[in-house]
Amino acid sequence: MITTPTRQDFDHYMAPNYAPQQVIPVRGEGSRLWDQQGREFIDFAGGIAVNSLGHCHPVLVNAIKEQSEKLWHLSNVFTNEPALKLAEALVKRTFADKVYLCSSGGEANEAALKLARRYAVDHFGEQKDKIISFTQSFHGRTFFTVSVGGQPKYSQGFGPVPGGILHATFNDLESVRQLVGDDTCAIMVEPMQGEGGIVPATQEFLQGLRDLCDENDALLIFDEVQTGVGRSGELYAYKNFGITPDILTSAKSLGGGFPVGAMLTTEAIAKSLAIGTHGSTYGGNALASAVALAAVEFIDTPEVLDGVKKRHELFREHLQAINHKYGVFKEIRGMGMLMGAEMSPEYEGRAKDILPLAIEEGVMALIAGPNVLRMAPSLVIPEADIKEGMARLERAIERLVAQG
Numbered sequence: 001m002i003t004t005p006t007r008q009d010f011d012h013y014m015a016p017n018y019a020p021q022q023v024i025p026v027r028g029e030g031s032r033l034w035d036q037q038g039r040e041f042i043d044f045a046g047g048i049a050v051n052s053l054g055h056c057h058p059v060l061v062n063a064i065k066e067q068s069e070k071l072w073h074l075s076n077v078f079t080n081e082p083a084l085k086l087a088e089a090l091v092k093r094t095f096a097d098k099v100y101l102c103s104s105g106g107e108a109n110e111a112a113l114k115l116a117r118r119y120a121v122d123h124f125g126e127q128k129d130k131i132i133s134f135t136q137s138f139h140g141r142t143f144f145t146v147s148v149g150g151q152p153k154y155s156q157g158f159g160p161v162p163g164g165i166l167h168a169t170f171n172d173l174e175s176v177r178q179l180v181g182d183d184t185c186a187i188m189v190e191p192m193q194g195e196g197g198i199v200p201a202t203q204e205f206l207q208g209l210r211d212l213c214d215e216n217d218a219l220l221i222f223d224e225v226q227t228g229v230g231r232s233g234e235l236y237a238y239k240n241f242g243i244t245p246d247i248l249t250s251a252k253s254l255g256g257g258f259p260v261g262a263m264l265t266t267e268a269i270a271k272s273l274a275i276g277t278h279g280s281t282y283g284g285n286a287l288a289s290a291v292a293l294a295a296v297e298f299i300d301t302p303e304v305l306d307g308v309k310k311r312h313e314l315f316r317e318h319l320q321a322i323n324h325k326y327g328v329f330k331e332i333r334g335m336g337m338l339m340g341a342e343m344s345p346e347y348e349g350r351a352k353d354i355l356p357l358a359i360e361e362g363v364m365a366l367i368a369g370p371n372v373l374r375m376a377p378s379l380v381i382p383e384a385d386i387k388e389g390m391a392r393l394e395r396a397i398e399r400l401v402a403q404g
């Protein structure tokens with residue numbers, strides 16, 4: 001057995017579908033991480049919008065400790081208390097009447113899409129099968145969700161793709177009008193595109209989608225895998241817009257680092273997910289549900305949600321101050337603790353060059369495409385960590401500028 005694994009071991013043993021950074025973090029606390037050599041980092045990456053309460057938050061640690069000594073897993077032949085409590089917590093806090101639990105965002109979206117298709121078959125017939133989504137969107141890596149996603153490079157090269165999927169342009173209602181009709185089964189959209197570059201939908205766009213769905217008996221699906229569970233400053237981003245979907249998917253922040261996903265919908269639509277139509281071995285796993293319940297209850301409070309909005313302003317101020325000095329950004333945008341800084345024309349495509357420099361300076365960040373620096377920190381990141389992390393990020397950007 002390897003005693004101290006190295007980055008070379010990744011290349012040796014792991015399937016080559018990722019290219020991780022060189023450092024290997026071994027410990028985390030709040031918004032700080034430490035690597036094998038004891039070097040400390042401030043975490044603005046947040047496990048790609050997953051670590052909603054940072055690393056090893058006591059509330060989540062306690063939830064997992066307590067549940068791990070009681071019951072981990074039963075399968076769906078039995079139900080369990082944490083899953084039922086989590087479902088109740090989600091129903092009470094949202095538009096939804098019914099919850100389907102699973103283990104990831106892709107699985108939640110797969111369930112949403114299959115449900116939309118089944119609902120159309122049940123109520124309107126097989127011909128109503130068109131799913132409209134958007135270029136640059138991201139919905140997961142299962143073959144159905146990756147095909148609905150709007151980045152063809154991820155779905156090509158795997159043989160015939162699932163049919164009945166159309167792509168319109170995000171924030172362009174006219175492009176949707178050209179595709180929508182009687183045969184539209186559902187429209188799937190992220191209220192703010194995450195992987196596509198941190199692009200918030202406009203109010204008029206989402207309202208227009210809601211209206212088009214209503215006019216065409218189609219279901220509106222909000223993929224809130226990245227925007228959900230406090231990330232936007234509300235429990236779910238749809239609340240910011242006041243526009244209610246028919247189906248909503250959640251994962252990432254929901255488990256705060258433990259794999260869990262959920263699909264939320266109304267009673268009438270959920271009926272189409274009758275016994276035996278769909279399932280997942282780990283869906284509603286007791287351990288996962290206990291952690292997610294603790295996360296939702298902790299996050300859905302005025303203190304935490306107001307804190308997210310306050311921290312958003314702090315991040316913005318710091319990024320603007322950096323930009324004032326170095327002029328590297330064209331636009332700073334986002335909601336809550338999900339922010340993007342698009343590079344200025346002079347630094348086109350250079351966002352990815354910031355990441356290794358930032359790591360050298362002791363701060364971890366993300367990109368969303370080659371041209372957007374993305375940050376998805378803990379919803380409760382301390383102000384001191386924001387300040388110190390930004391000082392480190394500024395040094396990384398200073399070096400990028402010096403490189404020319």
Ligand SMILES: *Cc1c(COP(=O)(O)O)cnc(C)c1O
Pocket residue numbers: 103104105106107109138139140141190194195223224225226251252
């Ligand atoms: C990350 C993400 C997914 C996929 O979630 P997985 O847990 O990786 O399957 C789907 N939709 C959006 C918007 C995402 O950000």
